[in-house]
Amino acid sequence: MISWENYQKIVIKHLNRKISQEDNPNQHQAISAPTEQSQFLVAGPGSGKTTVMVLKILKFIYVDDVHPSSILATTFTRKAASELRSRILSWGDEIRQVLLKDPEFSEMHTYLRLLDFNQIITGTLDSISNDILKMHRAPGAAPPVVIQDFVTSALMLNVGLFKEEKHHNEDLRDYLIKLRGGKFGFNTNEMCKQLLEIKDRVYYDQVEWDELAQEKINEHPGFEVAHQAINDYLHELGMRNLFDYAMLEAEFLDQLRTNKLDDFLQGLKLILVDEYQDSNLLQEQIYFQLAEAALKNGGSMTVVGDDDQSLYRFRGATVDLFTNFLERFSTQINLEEPKKPELIYLSQNYRSTENIVHFCNGFSQLDTEFQLARVKDKPAIIPERTPPFTDFPILGMFRKDVETLAQDLSQFIEQVVCKDGYQVQDYLIKVNPDEGSPTDLSVLLSSPQEQVYKNKKLPYHLRENLNIPIFNPRGHSLERTWETKVLCGLMLDCIDPECEIQESIEKLPYSAKKNFKSWRITARDYVDTNPEPSTPLSLKLFIEAWQKRQPLGRKTWKKTVPLLDLAYKLVTWIPTMQNDVEGLVYLEAITRTISETSLFSNYAGELVFDEETPERECYSIKDAYWNIFVPLATGAIKVDEGLLDTLPDNRINIMSIHQSKGLEFPLVIVDVGSDFRTNHPKNAFKRFPEEGGNSCTMEDEIRVCSPLGSPNRPGRHRAFDDLTRHYFVAYSRAQDVLLLVGLTTFRDIPNVATGWTRNGNWPWEGLDNMIMI
DNA sequence: GAACAGATGGTTTTT
């Protein structure tokens, strides 16, 4: 153990974090608190909240002698969780090294050597729930198996809908269409998604499910059908001992409440939750159960978050749980007078220039109605970035159409990234010549899609116009990328050359058939180009050998071949899947789909070629169709570039605002309306909604029977609040330069992003607060 | 005030 003073000294000197009372009273107060002091940290953008969490945790260990295994720290995304973990490990070790070298602490050597930061429980709430349920299960009980998204869809399809032909049920269709507010793209797949969403919401909001059914039955006959379909789904999962994410958390909460995890709770002392504003009721209840145990053990709970950055209403996130945390903490935690959490505002912003901070503050204060949805009396963000830096003005680029915008923007980007820089008045905007790269810049949009039907969006035009390659793996849906078409087409041609088996499958979704055909065509065209390497074996010969099941260079065809092996072999001929970052992301998504199959399918992604039982070959191929190729072809698989440690450093990053959360860039370009040519009601939901959108309808529908009760803000207000938060997040990512881009129509089209308020006023009229370029 | 042609645009995100 060391004293707080020593700890503080080491952190300031060796980790270079200014946490003294004088330099930073708020961070100081947050980090130095004793173990039994709970805290509510309202942390604005760029205020160093992860830093505070990590330093708090290390302080508990080094100063208060808390055992690492009694600390539990969670956050919202896997990416953030792994960041938190690696920061704890690296800083924890740095402090250890300092102490080991200092003779003053020689008595602590054994303690320090045994200190194991890996024992701190970190992760997303789902991963932690899973681990704990696995570790602390009753003797003889099977561990819970968690299934992925596309597996849940498949199960809902088969047991929820196809049984009794519910997908043709008119009442159900009508109900679901009403619920999602529109018919566009409505098909069986969509019905599935919708039902799963209802089911998830029921868990998230802790809804009395049967009570809700009673309530709704008279309102709409479709609800009863939905109720039945969801029950069938739940029953099926129960039979197989499978859990989807929502059920896993619900099970965790249930076991906590019924004292089945008391062994685990006994050792728990400190609970820290990051991104608390994105918690839903189910998660909150779990945290409170954990906190109750921690408080009993002389510990505390710390939550960190920012109501202005709550973006996950669709996932059941209820920002009220955050804004009302203090009150909820005292009423929901089942203890005699639990010690009250202290409220600390971390308002200093170390990320951005003064102009950017003021711009963000101004933006969040424009709309008086929005203030009612925020934490009460929340102070504005204070610019505290360490000089020297240039305080660039906020920039705006608005052009008559998206093509012109893309051209001019491309020129701007090229000037900044690889030429002499871009001159605006007295300011020269240019990436750092020594260590700068295209990753210093990021283009943020609400959707990264490059093309929607025939409409080509800004990212498409940027890819066309820019001489620097862009990184936008979510720009196209996976099944429509060239790489996927070629790889999957080749696989299909290998395993089922004449489409015999494909044709023999009944009920194959139309979109799957269409894509299979397009894949095969693309693949055959590619084979005809005779791609390298052509020696020792050309792609054509390889495929032919497969089609005839005649091995090259060995006597007999193998009895079982994992589809994964075939995929990797084929990649030999697809160079972009070996060395192009986007190609690698696509490859990962495909191989993940194949390996995921092993969890639930009979053939586990293996092809069986046994001459004695030829029917098994057919079954194994059919199995692969249903569990691998159909999900891929129907768009059920999404790419996950979160697995890349860093963004590729020679590309211009294009990402959705959601993905940019938690990141920062020297130059941020925000698309505030490259799509808005007219004041059309169709796109109003993206800029100036008339009523609450999709997730608001769902909230209203489901929360009738939730302990939360119906939301108290009307749908339209919630929709405006969400849009404001959305762009607040986008704008606050910028460190040095913030550039807003859009169409010249911005003068006539109401848009939250350009400073219109919901009552129809435009305090930022003409956007005179920025320099137009 | 109905009926029809033509215009318009079509989320996103997570475990």
Place this chain on the structure above:
DNA sequence: CCATCTGTTC
């Protein structure tokens, strides 16, 4: 491709 909105015509 197609639902939905706008504008024109009767």
